[in-house]
Amino acid sequence: MQRWKTALILTLLVIASTLLAPADIMAREVETEAESAILVDADTGDILFQKEAEQALPPASMTKMMTEYLVMEAIEDGSISWDTTTEISDYPYSISADPSFSGVGMTQNKDYTVRSLYEAMAINSDNAASIALAELIAGSEGEFVKMMNEKAEELGMEDYKFVNSTGLANSDLSDHVPEGTGADENNLMSAKATATLAYHLVNDYPQALEISGTRTAEFDGQTIQNWNWMIPDMPGYLSDFGYEGVDGLKTGYTEKAGNTFTGTAKQGEQRLISVVMKTDSREARFRETAKLFDYGFDQFETKELFAAGHQKKGESSVPVSKGKEDNVSVETGKALSAMVKQGEEDSYSLEYSLKEEELTAPVESGQKVGEAKLVYEGEGKKANLIEGGAPSVPLVTTTGVEKSNWFMLTLGNVGNFFGNMFTGAVDTVKSWF
Template sequence: MKHNAKKCLSLLLVTLVMMTAITVQPFSVQAAESIDIEAESAILVDFETGKIVYAKNPDMALPPASMTKMMTEYLVHEAIAEGQISWDTTTQISDYPYSISADASFSGVGLTQDKDYTVKQLYDAMAINSDNATTIALAELIAGSEGEFVKMMNEKAEEMGLPEYEFVNSTGLANSSLGENVPEGTDPDANNLLSARSAALLAYNLINDYPEALEVSKVPSAEFDDQTIRNWNWMLPHDEEDASSLQQFNYEGIDGLKTGFTELAGHCFTGTAERNGKRFVSVVMKTEGQGARFEETAKLMDYGFNQFENQEIFPAGYQLEGESDIPVSKGKEDTVQVATNEAFMTPVNGDQAENYSIEYQLNEDKLNEDGELNAPIEKGEKIGTAKVVYSGEEDDGYISPESDKRTIDLVAQDTVEKDNWFMLTIGAIGGFFGNIFSTVVDTVKGWF
């Protein structure tokens, strides 16, 4: 009976273990899988490394609506950094932005003519409330006209390397809604165009070059001309008046960046959030509704924060076993060791780290015909590159060539001086007589 009881107990334990495995495994597999984002186009970028960790139709050019204003924000910051204007610079409102402000369909902050506004006031209204008239006023202040400012926008887009873009105005409105104020040199029926990848790269550059932009984009509400203006980013923590209706969208760590909506563009949003020193930049374009853009952004951010961990895959000084001793010609040492001069770090999901390897690529200009490095060699001298190779199934690359660190310099670990003339001469003589001896031996062998 005892034997049967033990046998039954063992069988029960085995059954429980199998049931646990069957129950737990689907959840662990699901955690490592990707996500389905309900948007026409979307992207998620790890800010520290520039690595794209999620992409859905990222190169589809779509109207970005008010996400266009991220470029206007960038050029305002640049003009201030270059001393062209300051936050305290004042300007008055011309007829064009005033007509936009007076049009109720554009729901602006309401501007007054013959009044001085500071750059700071206009920028806050643009970045917090997505106001169109203040955006145009800033464009006119910086470039003289919106048409000239549009040229600056496209030039900066090219400089940044945005892959898909067309800027036709500073606001993101359809040109057809601007009437006689269509910016000079643009098509009256045109719309601004950006892909999710381009919007993310624009946001990446804005945050990287002018992080102070986040100090404004994270403000839920502010005062402007004795009125309270509110941020359209519902993921920010809001005051008591808005809390009940918007609380469901609040997201820990969110501090930007720009919403957008037109009938053609649909609801879109470029978001960014930081938790425990880790930041992501996301873009969703053409979602199903005003709240959906925030719900889909939250899914992207959760995916980034919960699934990815930045790991140092290869440390600085990494050496490939058996390939790091490079032969040296005419040196006091016969070989020199090479190693990577910096670490390679990347966001990792699950066991993805196992899919990374390194390949050496020596600079052929530094090698002789025998594949040897010619002395002298300085410590820290670049000998070639170490290329990081990913052999996994999915790799969406990096947001920009500058952020792609998959090619690392390979440098000499020691100095190898050139051998003195006497030793080089002895070596040459030895080589000469060695060749003669070999020739004689070969000749003699030929006699027999």
């Protein structure tokens, strides 16, 4: 009987402590078996979770996201179009003919559109299609690799190295190792660099998601299937891995890389981007991604932290020179929102960054005078994919200030002259004593 009473008391104490625990203590953390991983808010770039995220590892076919980005950019600037056609040269054909590489099977002396090659690359991870697109855009894969590294630097990526357009090891390319790279080299990206690339691909070219989220497509008379099993309603047993809102982005596998995956999912107004690197199996990369998504969607919520028109106490005005008023009030031009973890709603403040410390009249109502940036004041430091990339909105004036007339400006200048002269005289007299 005594044991029964003791067990009952302990059970009640556990329940009571759970109910009384603050939200931030109850918030569930996440663990992943991936060697390296990261989870970010796709809208702001805020990092919600990371594990060894700056460790550079072979990304395998996640490399193709950079090829996708450069194809999209070439379409945007008019260098090519979706309907541009190209033939398959000997190099990509040799890769396509090798059964050890993933591929859809290419034919020479035939025109393929950019659209069909892009779909083969993005949906079925076709290596030959990636090389064909690289050759079309840059003339050779070697020149395309230069573009890849230049774009990575431009996008603010760190811990990366591109040596080919596919993610294969250069040692697999036989006599076709891209010029300027070594025969024993591999592409390298950290999880953070990979997430940065995915962040820009998703935000700069949303159309990429329309293709990466496609379950199956027709290519050259055959049906090709997406390697991303997390897309909802995949056929057969693959549907077991489906996850609400997943519409991208890129899987990868090589012996050195293991199984990798960059995923993205949108639920409501929230979109997340995740990267897992070096998992043990195809299934594991999706299970580990699901853990990250569960954590992100369960523990974080997009909230409006500061409304449009918010004025920061003690910094609600900016001085104005040569105006009928000496100051003008300022406020946030738009609402500021962020993906906030449970229990941390009050852990944010605003930081103003002014273009000029003093405005010169005339000043218009609604004139942008700087930025209001969100600052996290909770435990630790809230990191962002982009340096200085914390969410921000324009800081604008609430009213206009007319320029003072010439007479008042003259009086002001005269007053300043005599004021300065008087101050100088006083300073001189002080120096005598």
